[in-house]
Amino acid sequence: MMTAFGRRRGVWQAVMIWAAWVSMAGPGWAEPVGDVASGKALYIERCVLCHGSKGHGWDWGQKVMRPPVPVPNLVEVVPQRSDEALKTVIRDGGEAVGLTRFMPAFGFNMSAQELSDVVAYLRSLYGQGK
Numbered sequence: 465m466m467t468a469f470g471r472r473r474g475v476w477q478a479v480m481i482w483a484a485w486v487s488m489a490g491p492g493w494a495e496p497v498g499d500v501a502s503g504k505a506l507y508i509e510r511c512v513l514c515h516g517s518k519g520h521g522w523d524w525g526q527k528v529m530r531p532p533v534p535v536p537n538l539v540e541v542v543p544q545r546s547d548e549a550l551k552t553v554i555r556d557g558g559e560a561v562g563l564t565r566f567m568p569a570f571g572f573n574m575s576a577q578e579l580s581d582v583v584a585y586l587r588s589l590y591g592q593g594k
């Protein structure tokens with residue numbers, strides 16, 4: 465009787481210690497929170513030529529040939545994707561999610577924070593603000 469109670473208390477203590485540790489670990493432990501302004505700057509620098517200023521697609525006019533695959537309208541596609549899926553395609557390129565390599569991989573020069581920023585900006589394009 466006493467031992468069963470003692471053991472349960474031990475479990476509770478372990479849970480409390482774990483919860484305290486997780487809450488102390490805070491943001492450093494979770495995914496970085498995206499910053500829309502920084503994401504916009506990154507988007508204009510690296511994505512706008514193919515995806516257009518509003519995410520609607522190709523902005524090169526007649527100057528350069530379009531890629532042989534359609535550039536998706538991000539305003540329509542992004543709401544259907546999870547943050548993780550978006551980060552994967554931006555970080556590892558189209559082939560990582562079953563698309564083509566005409567969507568290049570940016571992971572080699574994008575930090576986790578920058579990825580979150582770009583995703584936050586993509587979400588702001590359709591006004592969800594998340």
Ligand code: HEC
Pocket residue numbers: 506507510511512513514515531533534535536541545550553554558563564565566567568570582
């Ligand atoms: C060289 C042109 C090009 C550049 C630069 C580019 N993309 Fe793409 N992107 C594409 C193409 C083309 C596709 C569609 C690929 C396919 O359908 O096979 C695509 C697909 C995507 C998708 C996937 C949509 C889906 O269906 O899930 C996302 C998200 C995306 N791009 C975001 C970005 C972001 C963010 C950047 C800038 C960091 C960027 N792209 C830069 C051409 C580009």
